[in-house]
Amino acid sequence: MSDVWIAGAGMTRFGKREETLQDLMAEAALAALRAASVEAPEAIVVAAMNPEEFVGEGNFATHFATHLGFAYVPALRVETATSSGAAALFTGFAAIAAGLRRSVLVVGGEKMTHLSTPRVSELISRSIDPHERSYGATMPALAGLVTRTLMAGHGVSLREISQVSVKNHAHGALNPFAHFQSRVTLEEVLESRVVADPLRLFHCCPISDGAAAVVLTAEGTGIRIAGIGQGADYLAVRYRDNLTSFRATQAAAEAAYRMAGFGPERVDVAEVHDAFAPFELIALEDLGLVPSGKAAPVTMSGETALDGRLPVNPSGGLKARGHALAATGLAQVAELVWQLTGSATGRQVEARVGLAHSIGGLATNNWVTLLERAA
Secondary structure, X not given: OOOOEEEEEEEOOOEOOOOOHHHHHHHHXXXXXXXXOOOOOOEEEEEOOOHHHHOOOOOHHHHHXXXXXXXXXXEEEEOEOEOHHXXXXXXXXXXXXXXXXXXXXXXXXXXXXXXXXXXXXHHHHHHOOHHHHHOOOOHHHHHHHHXXXXXXXHOOOHHHHHHHHHHHHHHHOOOOOOOOOOOOXXXXXXXXXXXXXXXXXXXXXXXXXXXXXXXXXXOOOOEEEEEEEEEEOOOOHHHOOOOOOOHHHHHHHHHHHHHHOOOHHHOOEEEOOOOEHHHHHHHHHHOOOOOOOOHHHHHHOOOXXXXXXXXXXXXXXXXXXXXXXXXXXXXXXXXXXXXXXXXXXXXXXXXXXXXEEEOOOOOOEEEEEEEEEOO
16 A cells, blocks of 8 residues: 655635635635645545535536536545545545555535525434434434533533633634634633533534645655544444444544554644534543543643643634534644644644544544654
8 A cells, every 4th residue: 555645735714605615615725736736636536515405516526626627637526424524535545545546636615604504404414313313303412412421421511511612712713714713711601502402502613614625645745644544333323332432433543543553642633523512522532542531631631722732623623613514524634734744823733643533424424534744
């Protein structure tokens, strides 16, 4: 298997954007190509969770390639719900690792803010088991169930969960690409309106528009994809063995660490999927970054802040940077590229190994990617 390197990364600011989805993705893609000094890739992998219903466009990979001026470049679309960006990265990685391509542009994006919140929630919730959905399950409702179980069974307090939001907003305030660039207090998080008990508004990521892209290459650059892994679980939550630990994350992490030849002890910075604040705490333990039962106290002590032992979500995470669905997995990787190359102005940490963790659906199709800076 050949090594796969990242030659360039680009992204748009996340938030409420007036541009079309194609234009947002073109902005990110062209930035990545410029950073990589690549005029035209050999292939394009596109991630979009549901452009047919979000923006009314099908055959989207070809549509985007033509829009970008690469009608003759082979393009395909990848979808694994909210982890589609990470899945697209894997697809491009596999093509280069197998020797089929020498350069691949991977780009993901979503545009949703022009729709009503109930409509967006309905479309996202289609990634939930249909039977559970028929009883009124939505993504926030199931996340609330997970959170209540975490609090009751593991003694995690809402105050500790809320600190995740406080930290990630503080990081987002330093990120010019973030949807939210303002800090929040612990009291503001705890006093925000209830969305799905016990989750409140400031525990939940926003609906965002945006795009992100990376250029993968077989030629050695400064950043290597050291490991990448996928994990899966039942679509139906009622069949799960455990609500407060995600099997799909654990399996993805195990695969990524095995490929990389090292474990979590080498990770210096992490971008994890905090669509809901308690998911960051669950991820830290599932990924092996902190011992079981220690994620909450580690967060409260400041160890996961920018100046802490293990900075987590220096971009602001999904909570503050925003969650443009299929763009998110690639936005995480772009942030890590900038961190590892010393380009994360205003939020820079010292790191040689970075980890990206992306959740698809309610933790049914998860990914872990490890990036390493060349010596």
